[in-house]
Amino acid sequence: MATMSRTWTIVTALAVLALQLCNGRKSCNIWSSAERPVVQRGSSFEVYCTFNCKCQGTMYSDHPPKPQSHTELNSTTIYVRVANITKNRTYSCQCRCSPELDPCGLDISAGYLPERPKNMSCIYNVKDNERGVVFCTWNTGRDTFLRNESVLWVKTVSKNHTDEPLRHKGSTKGTGLSSASFPVSSSVRLISVWVEAKNQLGSAVSITINYTLGDIAMPSTPVLGQPGCSSRKCIMEVEQSVRTQQLEIQYRAAASTWTSSPDSVVQTSLVQNRSVSSLEPYTLYHFRARSKFSSGLWSQWSANISSWTQEEAPATELDVWYAAAASDSIRVYWKEPNISTARGRIVQYKVGVDSQKSGSVFLANVGADARSYSVQFCADCEVKVWACNSKGPSPPARITSRHTKVKIQQDVHVNVDNRSVTISWRKHDTAPPHAAYVVEWYPEGNKLEELRWVRLGRNDSHAVLTGIKPFECYEGAVHVFYNESSVSRTGFTGVATLTSAPAAGPSAQETVEGNHVTVTWTEIPRGQRGGCVTKYTIYLEVDGKQQRHFFIAASEERMHIIKDLSPAVYSLWITASTVEGEGRPGQKVNFFIQQKTQLSPLILCAVIAPVALLLMCLYHSSAVKQRFWVYFQCLMLDVVPDPANSKWAKECLQEKGKMNLHLQLSNSSVTEEEDEPILVNVEELPKKSGDVCAPTDVSSRLLPQTSLRPETEPATVLYPLTNYIKSFSHDSDSSDHTQTSLDTNTTVDYISSHGLGNMEEEEEEEEEEEEEEEEFAEMLGFFPSHNIFIEPMEFGGKLTLNAVKIDCSDFFLSEQ
CATH class of the missing domain: 2.60.40.10 (Immunoglobulins)
Incomplete structure (x- = not known):
């Protein structure tokens, strides 16, 4: 049973394998007339397909496959002609068979034959005294679009022996260069090199180049140690693997060009110190080195190392300038010195003043970031500025504005x-x-x-x-x-380099004075001016309709007066202009011009009426009138006309008739109980034709003035209530002092022209007025109690200063 089971398994496996082989069969065979899958670019050929079953075959090309227009050669074969091929192509054929079979395909590469290598060079890098490496490079030529291979062939010649050529594979870089290296011993004197390049289409060989190793020998790159520098010199350590006969050290500051050091380059050992002089203070220097044998090639430059030289005090003065800050001060400016001028890091600036009178005066230490300083200036002064680093100050830079x-x-x-x-x-x-x-x-x-x-x-x-x-x-x-x-x-x-119209308008302010308005405005912010402002335009709008405009040239004043404006509501705004045009308008402001008004009669009456009323009240106050009369007389000239000698008096003497004035004089012994009025008898005579009518005889008798108690109010008036002649010595009606009696030589001061018919009426008015005056005097306690006028004076004829003589002596006597 086990044997039968094993046999069945083998049979099954064979059946499956046979089925798989059957399924792996191709449906066709494909080939080209070029006989190989690699062809040169630009060539032409045919591609054939023979099918293994009866079917309708199809040919495709490229990816993804595209059907090609083919030609039938016989019942089983088709072909496509390819002309002037320029790139790699893929061809395939397919037909439907039963059972289904796989299609067939062919890849064809197109390229060029390799070119002959050229520009070959070799360098002998000496590692030490025993060995070295030869490094060769060459140019492979154009791209063949195929896989290339380069081989370097080398044949060495020693003192008495020539070696067989050795093959060294080269490596190709993307730049079209290929290279190869090989070791040699110090016994080799000559080498012969050549290059073979090949691909699927063929090969090419370069020429053979012979080198003497001493001619292409290159020492290893030196190694520099960190320099130690003073202000003008740097010393550094140089280490090499082999002793060379030449050593070059170069230096440069920042991005400047490299400069070779002129110092000696004779090498005495593999490690030695080299110095570089003629440097600038406080400068960052970069250093590099290379070496060379007595013959051969310079080594590669070493890596750069850097170091700062030390500082020195600045050697030159600052570049200074000035601007007037005020009438007695200037602002001094200076530029930051460059590294070569500063010779170090500037830590501060010093400012001083030299005067012929007071000598040198130190002003201030200014920080390293400052670029200006304000100085009080005098006529014989000279400002000095120093730049200071850690080593000291620079020479002073001098500036004066008195030129x-x-x-x-x-x-x-x-x-x-x-x-x-x-x-x-x-x-x-x-x-x-x-x-x-x-x-x-x-x-x-x-x-x-x-x-x-x-x-x-x-x-x-x-x-x-x-x-x-x-x-x-x-x-x-x-x-x-x-x-x-x-x-x-x-x-x-x-x-200005670039200009545009202003992006904003000036801000205006107005001041109205009568029918004039003063317009002032501020400058537009710098970022919105658009360049240089050439003019300003003021737009004036009346009642929202009519417009006027005023052009004002750009200046520092920025003010304009608009005159003779009629009463109305106005609006104004301002624009600024550059050469590119007018800018945006500024904010609109409104103002009003009022009609010129005079004081109306009602206002005048309202102002004058209280004043007139006050004057009337003061007029009815005997104390105020007396004081006013005292001041008025004292301001008059000392020489007063004598009424007795006046022209008027002399003419009146020619009149017939007489005028009798009976005046009761007051006496100091008279008490306040006197209530009899003082009567004045006036007799007027008819006036002749052509003569002036006036009294011819005037006589009066004065009684001593009555002394009254302040609290007592007299019941009757001491004097007749009519136009009268009165002496100042009789005016006091409320004095506490007894006045000197003036019984003789009394001067008649005023002459009445009233008749007797009005005396009673006037007497009543006098009483009322005196009551009002006393009440007003109590209200105004600071007024004096002397009466100046009691009634207004009226005269029948003309009365001039030539007809009046006033004697002030009584007044002064009464004041004693």
Whole structure:
């Protein structure tokens, strides 16, 4: 049973294998007329397919397969003609058989024959005194698009022996270069080398090159140690594997070119120290080295090493300039010195002043980041600035603003393009050899903040301004120094590389005064000006309809007065313009011009009425009137006309008739109980034709003035209630002091022209007025109690100063 089971298993396996073999059969056979799967590019051939069963066969090409237009050779064979093949191709054939069979295919590679290797060179790298390695490279030519193989053949010749050629496989790099290396002993003197290149299409052999190893010998790359440097010199250690006859050390600062050291290169040992001199202080230097035998090739450059030289005190003064900060001060500017000038890291700047009167004065130590300093300046002062590093200060840079102005106008031209600004001028042939130019420039209105300048020599006639920002307006000047004390200055303005219309408008403010308005405005922010502003335009709108505009040239004033505006509601706004056009309008402001108004009669009445009422009240106050009369008389001239000698009095003496005035004089003994009125009898005579009517006889008698107690109010008036003649010595009606009696030589001061008919009525009015005056006097306690006028005076004729004589002596007596 076991044997039968094993036999059945074998039979089954054979059946399965036979089935698999049957399924692995091809449905066709494929071949080409080129007879091999590799052909040269550009060749032509046919590809045939013969089918193993009766079917309709099809031929395909490339990936993915594409049907090809074929030709039937016979009932079982088809073919396709391939012309001028340029790349690798794949062909396949397929037909439907029963059972199903696999298709057949053919891969054809297209390429070129290898070219003859060329540009072969060899180098003998000497490792030590016993051995070395020869390294050869060559150019394999164009790409063959096939798998290539290069072989280097080498034949060595020793003193008395020639070796058989040895084969060394070369390696190909992507750059089209191939290389190979092989060791040689120190006994080899000559070598012969050639290269064979081959692929599936064929092979090519280079020419044979013979080398003397001494001619291609190259020492190993030197190794440099870290240099030790002073301010002017660096010393470093150099190590080599073999002794050479030449050693070259190069150095450079930053990105400058390499410079070879001129020091001796004779080697005495494998490790030695080499120095490099003529260096600059405080500079980062890079070093490298290479070596060479007495013949042969230079070694490869060593790796770069770097080191700083030490510092020295700065050797040259700073580049300084100045700008006037105020009438008695200047701001001194300086440029940061470069490394070669500074000779070290600047730690601070020192500023001082030299004066012929007070000598040198130290002002301040300024930080290393500072670039300016403000100084109080005097007529004979000179400002000095030093740059200091760890080794000391630089020579002082001197600046003075007290120069004699030379009246020579430079012919300055400005040339602007989109990237740069060039300032040029005409040179003066008479300028001394030591003449110098300074060109300064700065953004408009920002001289103290962003001043820049450049110094030029006598032979220079132009300067290219740097750091010019687009859409920024610049101004500046060209200074010519003829000697230490004389200078001329020619300014330039309106310089901009790129320009656009302003992006914003000025902010306006108005001040209205009557029918005038004063308009002021602020500058547009620098970033929105678009360049140099050439003009401002003020737009004035009346009642939202009519518009007027005013053009104002750009200046530092930024103010304009609009006059003679009619009453209305106004609006105004301002725009700024550059050469590219007008910018956006600024914010609109509104204002109102009012109608000119005079004080109306009602307002005048409202103002005058209280004043008139006050004057009337004061007028009815006897104390106020008396005080006013006292001041008025005292201001009059001392020489007063005498009424008795006046023209009026003399003419009236010619009149017939008489005027009798009976005046009761007061006496100091009279008490306040007196209630009899003082009557004045007036008799008027008819006036003749052509004469002036006036009294002819005036007589009066004065009684001593009555002394009254302050608290007592008199019941009657002491004097007649009519126009009268009264002496100042009788005016006091409330005095505590007894006045001197004036019984004789009494002067008649005032002459009444009233008749007697009005005396009673006037007497009543007098009483009312005195009551009002006393009440007003109590209210105004500071007024004096003397009466000046009691009633207004009226005269029948004309009364002039020539007809009146006033005697002030009584007044002074009454005040005693």
